[in-house]
Amino acid sequence: MHKTQKDKPFYFLVTATFFLSLIVVGVGAYTRLTDAGLGCPDWPGCYGFMSVPQTESQLQTAQAIYPDSPIEPVKAWNEMVHRYIAGSLGLLVLMIAVMAWARSGRPKLLSSLLLGMVFFQALLGMWTVTMQLMPIVVMAHLLGGFTIVSLLWLLRLWIQPKPLFYQDGFKTHLSLSSRYLTVLKSVAIAALIVVISQIALGGWTAANYASVVCTQLPICEGDWQGMFDPRAFGLIQPQHSSYEYGVLDYAQRVSIHVTHRIGAIITTVFILVLAGLLWLKPPLRRYSIAMIGVLSVQIILGITNVLASLPLLIAVAHNVVGLILLLTVVTTCYRLICDCRSPLEVKYFASESATHG
Structure with missing residues (x-):
């Protein structure tokens, strides 16, 4: 039996992360198309909070800090939900990299490349906000998301069980x-x-x-x-x-x-x-x-x-x-x-x- 058939936890983790990455891309597209890219004028929080301001005191504080950015709750939540899901994806990719390096036979280089891409994608997400939706940054952010999904798919293809013929170099x-x-x-x-x-x-x-x-x-x-x-x-x-x-x-x-x-x-x-x-x-x-x-x-x-x-x-x-x-x-x-x-x-x-x- 091929060794990847014995490494089901890693395979399932990569598979689950891949499907989550598809969701991240879909939610990201929804966020962009609802003009919610600047739903929160700061990063990684929202108007100085880790969630969308809701109480009266939070709203007053947010408006005082960002007087030129009136709060639109729907757009702000669209943006923050995207960030939460993307953050969860980043944690799973970190787990993949840690597991890849913790055991021999797992694709360390590809896992490390994937982790590096996630860090760069986070930077692009920050620049998308701080640079006020500069087109080159927005396009790079889209390409970065597609690259992460593709790398996860390649990783899944690499570790999936292979036929015995292939093991023998056929x-x-x-x-x-x-x-x-x-x-x-x-x-x-x-x-x-x-x-x-x-x-x-x-x-x-x-x-x-x-x-x-x-x-x-x-x-x-x-x-x-x-x-x-x-x-x-x-x-x-x-x-x-x-x-x-x-x-x-x-x-x-x-x-x-x-x-x-x-x-x-x-x-x-x-x-x-x-x-x-x-x-x-x-x-x-x-x-x-x-x-x-x-x-x-x-x-x-x-x-x-x-x-x-x-x-x-x-x-x-x-x-x-x-x-x-x-x-x-x-x-x-x-x-x-x-x-x-x-x-x-x-x-x-x-x-x-x-x-x-």
Whole structure:
């Protein structure tokens, strides 16, 4: 029996932490989309308290400390709930790192990288507030959250029980031609880069409040080509007292929105090409089906966001499904590069190798 099968506590901890990280991303998207990113003007507390001020004396104290930030309880609670859940995630990641270093055979480097990423994400969370929703920080915070989820997923893939064939160094890729395997890996990596770039574009669109500037399909109404302004993508923007609700002009927001839509088309092409290549090998078709299924849902959500002017729950789902699409590509890259296959795949490729001997 493989050693990871005997390490169930660590595996269950990583799995639970992964699912909590998905919740954190969803709640984070909800917080951003309800304009609650500055629901509390300080960090990590709220108006000088560790919870949202509620009593009359607390409200008076909070207003005295932050006279320019009137208290909005709903937004403040949205922000604090997100912080509480994110804090719980941080504690679980710390437990993962401690357990990884406490026993041999556990992935110490990946666990340590994950812990470091959580600390950096906490800094980004603080800067998001203290820098008044500066777009580059908001986008980095989104990417940081997606990175943490992806690292947790990779850690779970790494420690999950593996087939006996793999323990003996059995190379399932022997049934694939070297050229085909190289093409498959290259396309998978390219698709991963494209998906990450599209997620970054989505984060930049949201951070600059450009999500609803175009209301027509497939691209945008008006002379969007004539309005296109490359300055919209300058990561360092002029200093403002607050970036809430955006500081770019209409043409710049249209430029961002249109680029995100074009990016969606490019992403779709890459995912479909990768899915087509995976479909050619029956055991890999489940990855192909998963990609196409998630991509289809994401396209529907994106179209709905445009036609219905960014409904809150649809917009949150668009964030989460985008993350799930990333995870499907991450999983495919991991399987192809690390050659860590399921028993079904091992059996299939073994028979193919014997047949073509």
